[in-house]
Amino acid sequence: MGAMVTRAESAALTRRALLDAAAELLDLGGPEAVTLREVGARAGVTRGAPYRHFMGKDSLLDAVATESWERIGDQMHALRADPALPASEKLRGALRALIGAGRDQPYRYQLLFKRPGHGPGERGEGIDRVMRQLCGPEGDPAAAVRASMRFQDEFLAVVAAFVGERNARHYGALLLAGAHGIADMELSGHLSEDTWRTTADELVDTLVRLVGDTGETA
């Protein structure tokens, strides 16, 4: 079989390999472990090659975060579209999905809620970098924002089906913040069952119950 030959296909393959390698290294040892040299090596290229596809390490990680948001957004969409589940179960599933994502890939999860960097790149402004910025590879931080907004919309729809359109946004924010707080505290070791005598699942149930009791009637 004639394998990839066209340059565009080859580049697309490399790009994908770079993203996969970055995500894998991220899962293994966090952002510090994501080395452009190692990413390149795992993708079968050398250290400088990633700069042909991303503006730098930060942009590469941004792209990983974007794909993570898209995946979680897809999960939300699937949950919302499932006709077999009642609204309360959809909401519970949504919250559990978020917490589960944190458990499965902690570093990738934390990347989702990373503080956005100040501007595109904080290093020097070489001629090559300017060229890349203008017409070069992707370096669009807004992509992650768009993907996260898609997730938020799906999540919001799940909430609205439970508490109604009127209070959906307020309670949606509360529920999302609650789930994220649970996930993040669990990851950082601050939700020790020994201290709080409860579990993430119980907290999710309580959260949904509290919102359901007063949210629906409000």
Next chain:
Amino acid sequence: MGAMVTRAESAALTRRALLDAAAELLDLGGPEAVTLREVGARAGVTRGAPYRHFMGKDSLLDAVATESWERIGDQMHALRADPALPASEKLRGALRALIGAGRDQPYRYQLLFKRPGHGPGERGEGIDRVMRQLCGPEGDPAAAVRASMRFQDEFLAVVAAFVGERNARHYGALLLAGAHGIADMELSGHLSEDTWRTTADELVDTLVRLVGDTGETA
């Protein structure tokens, strides 16, 4: 006035200066901006000096986190001991204090909920490092844990005064996770008022109201 002369006093001053410099740099540009060389420079010493007081960069940041936990723990204690406030206001104040800490010093706040590193140090095991580990400067990651547990105890007491001892732990975890989620989402830009049509303060109020309605009677 005879300034510091004894070696112990001088060392204590340096240690404090190192901590202050690290915290300042952290506030300015995040963990990446905390350079041992710059920390040393601001403290009036050179790049190698910090290793006489901390086991490395991670330990230095751990110490900063410990002091932050202690400070927030003190805030909780002050709130709890204030006889002029009703229990609901103490709780609201506690949650708002956490979120306010996040607003005031975002990077220091995020340091509090940072995933603990795997082990003491992941670099080489030189003879000097072993010596330091055995009898050298502080490198106790448990210090931050102890400080955070003190905070948790104070927070738990505030919650207990509101919902009663029986459900204090469960609702305490829920409230703490909720407040942290609100703070962290605000810092990462995921609590945009434009999207959710609500604010952190409103979310805190709702959180307290929900817990108060069904928590007290449960």
Next chain:
DNA sequence: GTATCTCAGGTGACAATGTCATCTGAACCC
């Protein structure tokens, strides 16, 4: 009071890493 010790701090060195400028060869277009 002197000799010795202790240890905070200084210094040189090294490896890892992000980044850039330049080069190269093959796919691409005419």
Next chain:
DNA sequence: GGGTTCAGATGACATTGTCACCTGAGATAC
């Protein structure tokens, strides 16, 4: 077929964490 484009390779550089070793002044023993 010749020129062009661009993914990728390579050399280079600055920054940074870390370590081994050195130094000198305060602390201690006698």
